[in-house]
Amino acid sequence: METARISPWQFFILALGYLLGTSFFFRLGGIISISRQDAWMTPLWTGAVGILLSLIWIKLTTYYPGNSIIQICVQVAGKGIGGLIALLYIGYFVHLSALITRNLGDFMKINLMPRTPITVFHVMFLLIICYAVTKGVETISRSTEFLFPIVTVAFLFIFFIALSEWNWDRFQGMFQTNIWSTLHKNRSVIAFPFLESFALVMLFPYVKSKIKRSFILANIITALFLSVGVFFTIGVLGVTRATHETYSLFVIVQEIHLGTFFEHMESTIALILLIVIFIKLSIAYYCAVAGLCQLFHVNNRSWLAISLILLVSGLSLGFNNILENMTFNRQYYFEYIFLFAVLLPLLLLCLTWIKQGKEKRKAVGF
Incomplete structure (x- = not known):
């Protein structure tokens, strides 16, 4: 296992960039389409639900300090079943990397370079991510701290x-949404970005101190910033336009004109998107590579990182178009990630309690 160490501040910035980055670009219009003028409240309650659910894996890590989720699986359930569960987690990290890569490719192809094959964007960016991952989590954290x-x-x-x-006037009709009727429709917001934060458990062993505080604070600030972002988008674009735009923030930037000096700033927002994609994808990709190294006891992660480029790039082509990607995210992603973020951690936690109960009974002579 890597011997790197990162400070609580660096971990906080990593967590905030991981949670807030891509969701700020890809989530706003979808939230507004469901909850309309009251959409700014959605990130607040979904964030609260996400934080409550995250207490499950935070509690689990307190029993195994200094261990990643891959190592915890093996310790709790043994090399056989535990190894299989760990392999499922690695598979999810690889798939998450592919989803993030596809988001990047769709954005670049739709808005900036429509004639360029989408695979070109995938491979070029994954090469940069691969280099960052081979350098280690300290390099990623310092890059994030700078960017x-x-x-x-x-x-x-x-x-x-x-x-x-x-x-x-664009907020007329506020406080008319039935919250209970939108709970099911907004479950995808709980999944992305809040339940995705369980991948950060892979970084817990490298943080010097104050892990829980930094983690929960990053989730709280993410919820607040997303709420402000939705509120801002409604006020500038209105509900109808924001609902029909895939990248509402990009549209806002396209329409910014201050005389003849500040025009066509969409290239700036594209650069920002590349930065936040780098933060999130580097963490997801690192989790996949580090998980494979820990499970199969591989010391040199360079060849694993290079090999995964082809796998991630191939999986990112699993959707024919962006509509299929959005449909999967809205209708199925919550149930998909619920297995990894809630059910499996609960299973591992219950097994831990059972093992501790047996050890206590042995200690008292039963």
Whole structure:
């Protein structure tokens, strides 16, 4: 296992970039299409549900400090069943990497380079990610620590400029949504981004201290920022336009004009997207590579990282178009990730309690 160490601040930035980055680009329009003018409340309650569910794997890690989820699986359920569960987790990390890669490819092909084959975007970006992963989690955390302030400043700049298009009339009809009727429809928001945060458990062994505080704080800030982002999008674009735009934030940037100086800023937002995709994909890809190394006791992860490029790039072509990708995310992703983020951790936690109960009975002579 890698001997790297990262500070609580670096882990917080990693977690925040992982959770907030791509969801800020790909989630806003979908949330607004379901909850309309009340959509800004959706990230708040879905974030609360996500944090409550995350307490399951946080509790699990307290019994096995210094171990990743792969190592915990083997310790709890043995090399046979535990190894199989660990392999399922690795498979999910690989699939998550493919989903993130496909999001990047769809964005670039639809908005910037429609004549370029989508595979070109996938392979070129995965080569950069592969290099970052081979350098280790410390390199990824330092890169994120350097890049994240740039992204934050750019977002704030866009926010203040776009406020000139703000119209409070676009919020007419607020507080009329039946929350209970939208719970089922908004379950995908719980899955992406909040339940996806369980991948960060793979980084817990490298954090020096204050892991739980940094993790929960990153989830809270993600929920608040997503709520502000949805509120901002409704105020600038309105519910109807935001609902019909796949990349609502990109549309806002396209329409920013300040004289003849600030025009055509979509290339800037594309660069920001590349940065946040780098943060999230590097973590997901690292989890897959590190999981394989830990499960099969591989010391050199370079060849594994290179080999996964072809697998991830191939899996990212599993959808014929972006509509299939969006349908999977909205209708099936919650049930899919629920297995890895809730059911399997609960199973491991119950097995841990059973083993501890047997050990206590042996200790008292029963």
